[in-house]
Amino acid sequence: MKLDRRNFIGTSAAIAAAMAAPTVMASGKPRVVVVGGGAGGATAARYIAKDSKGAIDVTLVEPTRNYYTCFFSNLYIGGFRSLDSIGHSYGNLATEYGINVVHDWAVGIDRGSKTVTLAGGATLNYDRLILSPGIDFIDGSVEGWSINAQNKMPHAYKAGSQTELLKAQIEAVPQGGVFAMVAPPNPYRCPPGPYERVSMIAHLLKYHANNPTAKIIVADPKPKFSKMGLFQEGWGSHYSGMIDWIGSEFGGGNVSVDPDAMTVTIDGEVTKVDACNVIPAMKAGRICEIAGITEGNWAPVSGHTMQSRVDENIHVLGDASAQGDMPKSGYSANSQAKVAAMAVRGALTGSKVFPAKFSNTCWSLVHTNDGVKVGATYEATDEKIAKIDGFVSKTGEAADLRKATYQESIGWYSGITADMFG
Amino acid sequence: MVLLSGQIHADEVNIDVPFELLELVGDVEYGEYLASDCKTCHKADGESGGIPNIYGKSMGELITALYGYREKIIPNPVMQMQAGRLSDEEIAALAAYFEILINWEE
Numbered sequence: 001m002k003l004d005r006r007n008f009i010g011t012s013a014a015i016a017a018a019m020a021a022p023t024v025m026a027s028g029k030p031r032v033v034v035v036g037g038g039a040g041g042a043t044a045a046r047y048i049a050k051d052s053k054g055a056i057d058v059t060l061v062e063p064t065r066n067y068y069t070c071f072f073s074n075l076y077i078g079g080f081r082s083l084d085s086i087g088h089s090y091g092n093l094a095t096e097y098g099i100n101v102v103h104d105w106a107v108g109i110d111r112g113s114k115t116v117t118l119a120g121g122a123t124l125n126y127d128r129l130i131l132s133p134g135i136d137f138i139d140g141s142v143e144g145w146s147i148n149a150q151n152k153m154p155h156a157y158k159a160g161s162q163t164e165l166l167k168a169q170i171e172a173v174p175q176g177g178v179f180a181m182v183a184p185p186n187p188y189r190c191p192p193g194p195y196e197r198v199s200m201i202a203h204l205l206k207y208h209a210n211n212p213t214a215k216i217i218v219a220d221p222k223p224k225f226s227k228m229g230l231f232q233e234g235w236g237s238h239y240s241g242m243i244d245w246i247g248s249e250f251g252g253g254n255v256s257v258d259p260d261a262m263t264v265t266i267d268g269e270v271t272k273v274d275a276c277n278v279i280p281a282m283k284a285g286r287i288c289e290i291a292g293i294t295e296g297n298w299a300p301v302s303g304h305t306m307q308s309r310v311d312e313n314i315h316v317l318g319d320a321s322a323q324g325d326m327p328k329s330g331y332s333a334n335s336q337a338k339v340a341a342m343a344v345r346g347a348l349t350g351s352k353v354f355p356a357k358f359s360n361t362c363w364s365l366v367h368t369n370d371g372v373k374v375g376a377t378y379e380a381t382d383e384k385i386a387k388i389d390g391f392v393s394k395t396g397e398a399a400d401l402r403k404a405t406y407q408e409s410i411g412w413y414s415g416i417t418a419d420m421f422g
Numbered sequence: 423m424v425l426l427s428g429q430i431h432a433d434e435v436n437i438d439v440p441f442e443l444l445e446l447v448g449d450v451e452y453g454e455y456l457a458s459d460c461k462t463c464h465k466a467d468g469e470s471g472g473i474p475n476i477y478g479k480s481m482g483e484l485i486t487a488l489y490g491y492r493e494k495i496i497p498n499p500v501m502q503m504q505a506g507r508l509s510d511e512e513i514a515a516l517a518a519y520f521e522i523l524i525n526w527e528e
């Protein structure tokens with residue numbers, strides 16, 4: 001998806017409009033502002049614009065011009081995708097759907113006057129506000145690591161340059177060297193993400209970096225993880241002897257790092273490492289705190305509409321929300337966005353509102369053509385989003401079934417990104 | 423469609439759909455909402471990777487496939503789960519919506 005001239009004009013016209021008028025849009029139409037153009041925000045903006053057929057003004061605030069999906073970023077590390085293939089521009093959302101795409105940060109929210117302030121100084125009025133800012137990291141959650149150390153020990157948990165950096169550092173690990181990952185505590189974005197990443201890093205080392213004697217150490221504060229049996233089966237059969245997973249029972253949660261000395265200390269034992277991926281504990285994107293709608297680390301919402309429990313004019317989607325049983329995934333954020341879009345249109349234009357339905361599937365790649373998946377359907381109860389039914393791949397499945405599962409994930413990637421960006 | 427995995431696909435199974443289901447008249451608006459769930463995987467412009475195209479299929483084909491997945495006659499777990507929560511009315515609503523798409527592109 002390239003930014004051609006037509007798209008460029010669309011986007012820059014929107015920016016020019018935003019610059020010219022301190023309060024964008026005075027058309028009398030109901031106004032929706034969406035903060036965050038990721039899995040939740042881009043989908044919500046697109047569905048509201050598309051289905052309201054011009055009856056609602058939609059502004060999407062997103063600082064980056066190119067959104068790199070975290071989903072499939074592990075496949076880039078493993079050598080299965082190019083970085084370009086996971087980058088997406090907002091051109092279509094501006095030109096095809098008439099969304100005002102503003103490339104800026106939201107830095108303030110006044111819930112009383114229903115306004116959003118941008119870093120560039122502009123103020124946007126809203127009738128409904130949708131926040132889908134993803135995650136931020138909790139300071140001090142991994143001793144010795146702070147965001148200032150992210151170039152020495154990348155998190156790569158927001159995709160793009162961080163992912164590129166991590167891959168380059170792993171490629172530079174010397175023969176028989178050591179890579180360490182510090183895995184995050186629950187709840188965090190993409191439960192199988194760190195373990196798919198371990199698989200893809202083993203694949204990179206073994207097949208692309210010609211370094212099959214390198215070692216991978218995973219320090220984990222949890223006793224078990226998503227699809228654990230499936231990953232451990234694959235690690236044993238494809239990357240035998242390379243991966244040492246240290247769970248909480250074995251001190252994996254007692255960890256500190258020294259990014260200058262490039263050491264990792266696990267349960268008192270100091271190890272010199274050649275590359276290190278620190279995935280800290282997570283919380284809702286900071287703008288939720290600024291809006292004053294968080295409880296603890298996340299923003300609680302009603303599953304019926306994804307409305308904040310604190311302010312009914314705000315909907316929170318995706319990773320930032322505390323909603324109940326759904327995992328923090330791109331698929332979940334996309335699914336929640338459609339429910340929120342329907343609710344917002346219903347509230348602002350009186351269109352019909354149906355009972356909320358959600359679903360999720362997370363595919364992970366363990367090795368070439370060795371895909372596994374876990375999925376579930378959900379419904380809204382007054383208390384939370386509750387799981388109805390689910391499935392998970394089984395250990396010992398035939399190779400052709402695993403290949404078909406991987407093929408599904410490729411189809412899903414093009415489906416969901418088309419659903420987000422048009 | 424191509425056999426990816428030696429698995430059985432919708433068009434390779436004999437499925438007897440109950441007459442009452444085929445008779446139902448679906449609510450198109452409800453179908454449109456339900457179909458938003460399908461679009462996470464099934465792209466409007468056709469098949470991609472392991473996800474088949476479902477746009478342009480007849481009402482009968484769609485109802486048969488969804489019923490087949492719901493009743494677990496066709497084996498794919500993703501589709502069994504998607505169809506598993508659909509009532510007869512919801513299957514009819516989806517079929518009605520997709521039928522309309524054949525005539526009016528979005």
Ligand SMILES: Cc1cc2nc3c(=O)[nH]c(=O)nc-3n(C[C@H](O)[C@H](O)[C@H](O)COP(=O)(O)OP(=O)(O)OC[C@H]3O[C@@H](n4cnc5c(N)ncnc54)[C@H](O)[C@@H]3O)c2cc1C
Nearest residue numbers: 036038039040070071106133134190318319329330331333
């Ligand atoms: C390695 C990895 C692998 C993954 N694999 C999968 C997978 O296979 N399948 C899957 O479904 N999910 C996967 N995920 C999870 C998925 O990426 C996230 O759950 C999803 O992106 C969440 O969507 P979101 O809308 O909440 O946040 P995001 O998609 O992160 O979007 C948030 C956006 O908000 C913007 N933003 C933040 N603050 C502001 C502000 N103040 N003002 C304006 N904009 C702001 C950011 O720039 C960002 O673009 C993976 C994640 C990782 C890290």
